[in-house]
Amino acid sequence: MNVAALLALAAVVVLGSPVSAAEPARPTALGPTTVVDVMSISFEPNDITIAAGTTVSWRNDTTPDRVHDVVSSVTDYFLSPRFRSGESYQYRFTAAGSFGYVCSIHDVMIGVVHVPLSGRSEADDQGPLMRIRLATRALSVGSDFRYVVRRRDPGSPVFQRWLFTRAAELTFRPTMPGTYDFTMRIKSVATGEKTGTSGDSPVLSLDWPG
Numbered sequence: 001m002n003v004a005a006l007l008a009l010a011a012v013v014v015l016g017s018p019v020s021a022a023e024p025a026r027p028t029a030l031g032p033t034t035v036v037d038v039m040s041i042s043f044e045p046n047d048i049t050i051a052a053g054t055t056v057s058w059r060n061d062t063t064p065d066r067v068h069d070v071v072s073s074v075t076d077y078f079l080s081p082r083f084r085s086g087e088s089y090q091y092r093f094t095a096a097g098s099f100g101y102v103c104s105i106h107d108v109m110i111g112v113v114h115v116p117l118s119g120r121s122e123a124d125d126q127g128p129l130m131r132i133r134l135a136t137r138a139l140s141v142g143s144d145f146r147y148v149v150r151r152r153d154p155g156s157p158v159f160q161r162w163l164f165t166r167a168a169e170l171t172f173r174p175t176m177p178g179t180y181d182f183t184m185r186i187k188s189v190a191t192g193e194k195t196g197t198s199g200d201s202p203v204l205s206l207d208w209p210g
C-alpha cells in the first residue's frame with residue numbers, strides 16, 4: 001500500500017470515528033449489575049433476588065487462583081466458560097423465575113437467582129385490566145424456551161396452569177373482585193426441564209379493585 005492509500009485509509013478512520021463514538025458501545029445496555037463473589041468453595045451471596053433486566057457478574061476472587069464455572073440447572077439457559085481469579089462471567093436475567101446454578105468443578109458450590117414477576121392493576125374503557133410483565137423482552141421464534149405462567153383466582157386454593165408463551169407481557173381482565181396471584185417459570189421444550197429448583201418464582205399478587 002502506498003502513502004497516499006494509507007493517508008486515504010487514515011482519513012476514513014478519522015472521519016468515521018465521530019459517528020461510531022456517538023453510537024452505543026454495545027448493541028444492548030447491560031442495565032444494573034449485581035456482583036456475586038466466587039470464593040474458593042462457595043458463591044457469596046449464594047441466594048439473591050434481582051429485578052428483571054439486571055446483569056449478574058460472577059467475579060472469581062480466589063487466592064490462590066482456583067478455576068470455576070457457572071452452570072444453570074436448566075441445560076443451556078446460561079453457561080460460563082471456566083474462568084480464573086480476576087476474571088468474571090456476566091449474564092443478564094431478562095425473565096422472571098428462580099434460577100439455580102452450580103459450579104460443575106466443585107459440586108458443593110451452588111446458588112440461586114430469584115427474579116420476581118412484576119405487574120399492575122388498572123382500568124380502561126372496557127373495564128378492569130391487569131398487566132403482567134414476564135420479561136424485558138419476548139423469546140425469539142427459534143428459542144427452545146417458553147414462559148409458563150400459572151394463576152390463582154380469588155377464593156381458589158390452588159394455582160392453575162394458565163399460559164405457555166414467548167410473549168414478554170400479558171394482559172388479563174379479571175371477572176370477579178379479589179386478589180389474583182401469578183407465578184412463572186421457564187420451560188425447555190426440548191428437555192422438559194424447568195427453572196425454579198426450590199419451588200415457584202415469587203408470587204405476584206394483584207387486587208381488583210386495585
Ligand SMILES: [Cu+2]
Nearest residue numbers: 068103105106
Ligand atoms: Cu468451583
